[in-house]
Amino acid sequence: MDTSGFFETFFSNARYNGIVIMNKQGIILNINEAFHARFGYTPEDLTGKNFKILFTEKDQLALKPETELQTVLAQGSANDENYLVHKNGNKVWVTGESVYIENKDGDSFLVKVVHNIHAQKQLERFLIESHEFIDTIFDSVEESALIILDSRLRVIKTNKTFLRLFELGEAPAENSRLSDIDNPFWQRPDVKQEALNFLTRHNINETKIFELQTHSGDTKKISFFAKLIEGVPGIDRKLLVMIKEIK
Secondary structure (H helix, E strand, O other), X not given: OOOOOHHHHHHHHOOOOEEEEEOOOOEEEEEOHXXXXXXXXXXXXXXXXXXXXXXXXXXXXXXXXHHHHHHHHHHOEEEEEEEEEOOOOOEEEEEEEEEEEEOOOOOEEEEXXXXXXXXXXXXXXXXXXXXXXXXXXXXXXXXXXXXXXXXXXXXXXXOHHHHHHOOOOOOOOOOOEHHHOOOHHHHOHHHHHHHHHHHHOOOOOOOEEEEEEOOOOOEEEEEXXXXXXXXXXXXXXXXXXXXXXXX
């Protein structure tokens, strides 16, 4: 199978994967349209410049760009999760991978694939630090299934990823019980007990792992992380549960 045109197609057609092509010194040669759409820069803004300008001053002082280059050249790839400076000056939390590539002519390049996970990072910080909840963050998270429960373990709200993960045709009705959710997982006594445990603890900082059977018979591992939100301890508590598939 001829795959010679695969990268060009991926580079041009990607909509969610921002891609930066660099030489071995970290000088930017090109970016794709997805990178422009998500971070504001045009190819003219960045071509010929060192990719360290995408890092915050703090990360530049910590030599993170240089460390990333050294790792890629030594090991062939490097993963990172840090801020990327948007063209407008805002800091955007991203994750990505840089890969060392040689073409058939012997030319070598570094290809950096970048994902914007800013909303996800905001949610994670909220789960650890905050007792406030922002609907815009809730609705924008795509990589985690979210459900809010009241003090009686009745459903208040779910996001779209929750529906996809648990293969639901429609969102559970507000004020419905966990056992009313149309997936056998939520009828399991151990799941309900763990939700009760989350609700009655003052500090929740551990992740629980469960197995989820899909409609097709496959088994997925999923992680639970929870945070109490709103209300006075012991009175009108609400529980936000973040559920992620472990791949």
